[in-house]
Amino acid sequence: MLKLALPQLSPAWLSREAGLTKVLGAIASAKAENADLIVFSEGFVPGYPFWLDGTGGAKFNDAKQKELFAHYSDQAVTIEKGHLVDVCKALKDAKMACYLGIIERAGDRSGHSLYCSYVYIDAGGTIQSVHRKLQPTYEERLVWSPGDGNGLVTHKLGEFTVGGLNCWENWMPLSRAALYAQGEDLHVACWPGSDRNTEDLTRVLAKEGRSYSISVSAIMRPEDVREETPYADEIKAALGAMPANGGSCVANPDGTWLLPPEIGVESIRYCTLDPAFVRRERQNFDPSGHYSRPEVTRLIVNRTRQSLVSFDSED
Numbered sequence: 001m002l003k004l005a006l007p008q009l010s011p012a013w014l015s016r017e018a019g020l021t022k023v024l025g026a027i028a029s030a031k032a033e034n035a036d037l038i039v040f041s042e043g044f045v046p047g048y049p050f051w052l053d054g055t056g057g058a059k060f061n062d063a064k065q066k067e068l069f070a071h072y073s074d075q076a077v078t079i080e081k082g083h084l085v086d087v088c089k090a091l092k093d094a095k096m097a098c099y100l101g102i103i104e105r106a107g108d109r110s111g112h113s114l115y116c117s118y119v120y121i122d123a124g125g126t127i128q129s130v131h132r133k134l135q136p137t138y139e140e141r142l143v144w145s146p147g148d149g150n151g152l153v154t155h156k157l158g159e160f161t162v163g164g165l166n167c168w169e170n171w172m173p174l175s176r177a178a179l180y181a182q183g184e185d186l187h188v189a190c191w192p193g194s195d196r197n198t199e200d201l202t203r204v205l206a207k208e209g210r211s212y213s214i215s216v217s218a219i220m221r222p223e224d225v226r227e228e229t230p231y232a233d234e235i236k237a238a239l240g241a242m243p244a245n246g247g248s249c250v251a252n253p254d255g256t257w258l259l260p261p262e263i264g265v266e267s268i269r270y271c272t273l274d275p276a277f278v279r280r281e282r283q284n285f286d287p288s289g290h291y292s293r294p295e296v297t298r299l300i301v302n303r304t305r306q307s308l309v310s311f312d313s314e315d
Contacts, residue, residue, distance in 0.1 A: 001158075001272050001273065001274055001275075002036045002037060002157065002158050002159070002160055002186075002272070002273045002275075003033070003034060003035045003036045003037075003270060003271075003272050003273075004035065004036070004037050004038075004039070004214065004250065004270065004271050004272070004273060005026070005029075005030035005033065005035035005037065005038040005039075005096075005268055005269075005270055006039065006214065006216060006248055006250065006259065006268065006269045006270070006271070007026045007029075007030075007038065007039075007040060007216070007267075007268040008041075008193075008216070008217060008218065008219060008246045008248040008262060008265070008266060008267050008268075008269075009022060009026065009040075009041075009044070009218060009219065009266050009268075010218060010219040010220060010221065010224045010266055011041075011044055011045070011046065011047035011048070011218055011220070011224065012045075012046070012047070012226070013046070013047040013050075013220070013224050013225055013226055013229070014046050014047055014071060014072060014075050014226060014229050015046055015075060015226060015228075016045060016046045016075045016076065016077060016083065018226075019044065019045035019046050019047065020045055020083070020084075020086065020087060023040065023044070023045060023087055023100065024086060024087065024090050026038065026040075026268060027087070027090045027091060027094055027096065027098070028090070028094075029268055030094070030096060030268065030270075031090075031093070031094035031096060033270055035094075035096055035270060036096060036097065036123070036157070036158065037096065037097045037098070037099075037157060037162070038096055038097075038098050038099075039098070039099040039164075039188050039190070039214060039216045040098070040099065040100045040101050040190065040216060041101050041190050041191060041192065041193060041216050041217050041218040041248075042101045042116065042118075042166050042167050042190040042191055042192050042217075042218075043101045043102065043103045043116050043192065044100065044101045044102070044218060045077055045100070045101070045102050045103070046072070046075040046076060046077070046103060047103075047218075047220075048192040048193075048218070048220070048244070049072065049139075049140065049142075049143045049144075050192075050220055050235070050239060050243050050244070051068055051231070051235045051238070052139045052140075052142055052143070053139060053238070054234075054235065054237075054238020054239060055068070055231065055234060055235060055238060057139055057142050057143075058139070058142060064230075064231060065142075067230050067231075068230055068231065069143055071229065071230050072103070072114065072143060073105055073112065073114060075103075076102075076103045076104065076105035076114055077102040077103060077104055077105065077117075078104070078105045078106075078107055078111070079104065079107075079119075079127065079130065080107040081107075084100075084102075084119070084121070084127065087100065087121065088121055088125040088126065088127065089125055090125075091121050091122075091123065091125050092123070092124055092125025093125075094123075095123050096123055097120070097121065097122050097123045097155075097157055097162075098119075098120070098121045099118055099119070099120055099162075099164045099188050099190065099216075100118070100119045100121065101116075101117070101118055101119075101166070101190045102117050102118075102119055103115070103116060103117070103144075104116075104117040104130065104132065106132075108305070108307060109145070109307070109308075113145040114143060114144055114145060115132040115133065115144060115145055115147055116132070116133040116136060116140070116144045116147070116166055116167075117130050117131060117132045117133070117147070117151075117166075118130075118131045118133075118151070118164045118165070118166050118188075118190055119131075120155055120162075120164065122155065122157075123157075128153075128155055129150075129151045129153050129155070130150070130151055131147070131150070131151025131152065131153075131164065131165070131166070132145075132146075132147025132148060132150070132151060133146075133147050133166040133167070133169060134146065134147050134148070134149070134169055134172070134175065135168075135169070135172075137167060137168045148302075148303075148304070148305060148306040149178075149301050149302050149303045149304070150303050150304065150305040150306075152175065152178045152179065152301055152303060153182065153303070154179055154182040154183060154184045157186070158275075159275040160185055160186040160212075160273070160275060160278075161182065161183040161184050161185050161186065162184065162186040162187075162188065163179035163182065163184040163186075163187060163188070164187070164188035164189070164190065165179070165187075165188075165189055165190075166190055167189075167190065167191050167192065167197070170189045170201060170205060171201070174299055176205070176208070176209070177287070177288070177299050178299060178301045180209055180287045180288045181288040181299065183288075184209065184211060185209070185210075185211045185212070185253075185275070185278045186211060186212045186214070186273065187205055187206075187209055187211050187212065187213045187214065188214045188216065189201070189202065189205065189213065189214065189215045189216070190215075190216050190217075191215060191216065191217040191218075191247070192217065192218060192220070192244050193217035193218040193219060193220055193243075193244025193245060193246055193247065194217065194244060194245060194246075194247055195217075195245060195246065195247030195261045195263055196247070197215070197217075197247065198215035198217060198247040198248065198249055198261055199247060199249075199261050201215070202214075202215040202249050202250075202251045202261075203251045203255040203256075203257070204255075205251070206251035206252060206253055206254070206255050207253075207254065207255035208287065209253075209287060210253050210254075210278065210281040210282050210285055210286065210287070211253055211278060212250065212251070212252065212253055212258075212273050212277075212278070213250070213251040214249075214250050215247065215248060215249050215250075215261075216248050217244065217246050217247050217248045218244050218246070219242070219244055219245065219246050219264070219265070219266055220239075220242065220243050220244035221239075221241075221242050221243075222236040222237075222239045222240075222241075223236075225239070242264065245263050245264050246261070246262055246263055246264060246265065247261040247262070247263060248261065248262055248269070249261040249262070250271055252277060253277050253278050253280075253281040254277075254281055258271050258273075259271050
């Protein structure tokens with residue numbers, strides 16, 4: 001059995017320090033409940049770029065958008081600088097694994113471009129993978145860079161094999177297939193926060209993969225815009241009542257609800273996952289096992305971390 005902690009929280013929007021403090025608080029709560037795995041929403045630290053829609057995000061060479069991007073970049077997470085050290089220590093102390101959504105300011109790609117990354121940290125407090133979102137969606141491309149296949153990996157967690165994808169990557173059949181082929185039977189989908197994304201697809205992924213399917217989302221409200229954010233009043237006025245209403249949920253391997261979508265409230269919910277449920281459902285369908293035909297159709301995945309340059313050296 002595996003105990004899951006499913007936090008549906010509002011971010012400490014565009015504040016890395018406050019956001020990581022909120023992550024640590026959720027880990028502490030989940031530790032008290034003896035959780036084995038905790039999962040966070042897409043880009044939870046420092047938050048999703050909700051300002052784009054209402055402030056002319058696509059206006060080229062615009063001083064306002066440059067200032068907002070610079071602020072976002074300043075608050076992003078750089079793993080090489082040790083920004084996740086305290087999170088790793090807390091998870092080690094709790095003996096708990098974690099998927100954490102971050103906006104990554106990647107040191108290996110100039111240190112200025114931003115990536116929507118999903119970080120897996122094991123129960124020993126070690127970062128095991130950093131999956132950079134392959135294709136930012138629509139307006140996200142104004143601030144996030146395209147990732148690569150380096151993080152298309154799964155991880156053993158007790159009797160489960162867990163994998164995770166960011167937001168609309170979960171609509172990409174080949175990305176899902178790459179995880180299925182590695183034995184995934186516990187799938188984590190992170191979202192910025194909306195039941196319109198989670199209500200249907202979560203159960204579809206569970207039935208397709210004959211796996212537990214988790215969707216984790218955030219809550220975002222105008223009052224979550226911090227006063228120190230550039231153009232805070234304009235952003236609050238443009239957001240509407242609730243641009244992210246949550247919708248976090250868990251589906252069983254037969255597509256039924258274990259935890260149905262929860263709308264409009266912050267919470268941390270818990271549930272227990274049984275690996276035998278997966279085995280029962282794989283009896284008649286296994287997407288990368290007995291119901292696959294690799295001699296007919298196969299997938300090639302490039303998991304090389306992409307970089308502009310490689311250096312040859314005698315050292």
